[in-house]
Amino acid sequence: MTLSPTPRSTIQRGKKRGVTDRAALERVLDAGLICHLAFVTPDGHPVVVPTGYGHEDGTLYVHGSTGAASLRAGAGAEVCVNVTLLDGVIYSRAVFHHSVNYRSATIHGAARPVTDPDAKLNALRVITEHIAPGSWDQARGPSPQEFAKTAVLALDLHEAAVKIRSGGPGEEPEDLTPDRIGASWAGVLPLVRTWGTPEPCEHLPPEVGVPDYVSSRTRQDGPQ
């Protein structure tokens, strides 16, 4: 399935870096941990906030306090969401071609408040399992008060674009001549993300070991 290219989701710059395929979008969303959610305030100002998310069946979910400006302004309104993973810094022979390697997904659309209790509980499960896989079945579920204090927004993954840059520096022919080719270092400095050693809560009884759903994560790549 390909993503819908509309004028605002069509990649204007660096077209060769665009990827219009649902699987690529889901790979970026799976790899990221938080997203950046942008909305317009009632008086017309742009605001961007970092927030957790999850996705399931072609829908992105974000949540927050019912009092949060982003959740109030975003409900029913147009939003834009970006998830970016940085993979390294590109050193070029020209400052103009310095860059970064990255995987980036941008989604546009109207955010729908999720108010049906079953759908909202499912969305909270999806978000929790994205941030902390395995936690939903272990930790205490939301109390009625906690559930009421939490607002959830849903966004279709229909209008989306994925942009990826990988590989070494792109150079001008003039910088690859014999006298210029070794004039300054050029290459990639990779950025590596890993999970550290789990740090138990000070109140946790010592006999409670680190469960596999946490420790297994430390054997995987970290997110963004």
Added chain:
Amino acid sequence: MTLSPTPRSTIQRGKKRGVTDRAALERVLDAGLICHLAFVTPDGHPVVVPTGYGHEDGTLYVHGSTGAASLRAGAGAEVCVNVTLLDGVIYSRAVFHHSVNYRSATIHGAARPVTDPDAKLNALRVITEHIAPGSWDQARGPSPQEFAKTAVLALDLHEAAVKIRSGGPGEEPEDLTPDRIGASWAGVLPLVRTWGTPEPCEHLPPEVGVPDYVSSRTRQDGPQ
């Protein structure tokens, strides 16, 4: 110097996490590698794009192609910029208190196009040195064509807020009773960023070693 608290830069949620101090803002900006820049399109839609940045003397600089929608829409208009560093995932005994540790800076203001040639060249130096410290004096500077193709925006760091979460899970008293305190794992899974081994460009003559301004970075913490 404290940051100016205005209604939109005043932290509405999690007030205890707000930090109104210029040094804290600069520490977050120094630690991050890219920012998320939000603006409103001429037809009123929010857009957020990830982009490189740099800062100097109380001014944040971003750059891009003169053809980029973000640079065109942002010139002279209100923008919002966020830089977030993720430090770990919080596992709580309650799904409601699952969270992340982070350092986050948000800046609001009108973005000024930087067109004076000296000021623009300096801004490009600041941005390049943020992404790749040490490169500006080694790599080829922008040609007149490259310089003309690059647009730079400047944003005062005056209206800004820093929000930081660190430490273990916040729990409800009901989850710290003897029968609940060890019912599920609770603690922090730290997220660690490091730089990998520099990968030289395939065209680089083998006698060109990795310079200290690159290799020294691998002995420091990585960014976001």
